[in-house]
Amino acid sequence: MKKQIFKRDSVLLAFTFISAFASAVFYANRISYVFVNTAVFSGFAELLLTLSVISSIGLLVLYILKAYNIKVREKPCSDRGVFLFFTVLFEIAAVLFTVADIAFTIGAGAETSPVILKMILKTLPVFVSFCAAAFLLFIFPKIKKDVFKKIIAAVISLGILTGAFYILFPFFNYKIVSDPMVIDAGDAYSVVFATNAKGTGYVEYTYEGEDYKLYDEAAGRIKGSSKIHTVKVPKEHLTNNSYKIGSARVIEELSYGGRSGKTVESEEYNFKVYTGSTQTFLTISDWHTRLQKAYDAVSYTGAYDGVILLGDGVPGLMFDDEIIDYIIRFGGAVTGGEKPVIYVRGNHETRGGMAAELPGILGxxxxxxxxxxxxxEFIVLDSGEDKKDDHPEYGSMVNYEEYRKSMISWLENTAEEYEDLYANKKCIALVHSSDICIEEDLKERGFSALNKLNASQIISGHTHTCEFFEENGINIYLDGGHNNGVFTASKLTLNEKGYILEAWNDSGEKVFEKDLSWK
Ligand SMILES: [Fe+2]
Structure with a gap:
């Protein structure tokens, strides 16, 4: 009889932990709430989370009542019907939430699932703390054999000590995790690379017989609090020159002193800039974390002198790792750190807490x-988001309408000032969405300014399709990207008479080719 009761306790306990885990995962899945609430009603996801937490606590209370034989009324656990009702209700809730969590995580797809897993990892300490507190308060005292108690106490103590030691002395091999992405920032090159922990960043080279070591710094203070390092280098210094990148690990920065770790340095990179009459650029948009597919497509495009990234490499920017893995490493991989990159922001790079850091990170x-x-001449534009600022996806944290107005004013001023100069130029505009702005009036003003600047072509992404058409007197090319498991990468070849647009998919099929003349 005693044995049977113990079994029931164990089942309740198991469901308590399952339910706590389901609640933690549901909480970690907050990026899905907007879509759930849109489908049902505002606050629905939060209501479900509250019910899930209530059911976890309820299961723990039921376990305590059962295991400790606590009197609810006159007799211990006398009201069996009520007890059974809540047990079954909470256990069903735990199962339903677990199934919903699995469906959410898998259903989020290859792009968003890693983000959810990252958020689960962040939530894990809360889940572990809940389980540890429940264990130590209600289960540990009931363990009869002292030897088990001693072993468990030793394991927990060792875990806490290891965790504390790791916080003070994190032990892993410090290294550079990306080839540098060298961004053409207009007035300078911005060398961006990443390490696997926070540290300093520098670029070393020799120019006209003089040795240079330029740091990622702000007004003389070397930055050491990021895994991403950004060093601005004058264009003439890096053009057709060799350089190295390096980083010293920073364990802590104090007002007085601090601790540094290992210094790591790269091999030499030979940075080549082609400014002749024929120039080739790889153009890629909408890779949405599908790096391998993109690399496969790029392997068929043949050689290129520079890379144009047209945005949407990520689902959003919540973590610096998303910038490292899908923008910096990608830019570094397709250039080997030896070709310039022109970076155009996609609407998915305007989302999440790290989005405001992106311009600074890219220099x-x-x-x-x-x-x-x-x-x-290239005119780089930023179409911002593709929905109105009050859309729930942006969490009231965007001001892109005003931003687009400022951009169009800048473009109009540029057109006003340089109309005559650009009349003899060969000009291409780059923008993630070929609409330039979601506001019709701003779009019209944008196209009018680009016509004044003699732009022959707009190259864009956003639609994940490979298309060519003409709008408002300007040719528009949508350069491909990821679409239903197939990736399309494009190549732009510029020459004196005109330019060629070509595209290949990741199976090596050429899917587009067009020869065009400058305006
Ligand atoms: Fe997009």
């Missing part, structure tokens, strides 16, 4: 600007 003073490559 860009503005996400819209002009740059020259020999005889060719």
């Amino acid at each position: 860009l003073d503005s996400m819209y600007y002009t740059l020259s490559s020999g005889d060719y």
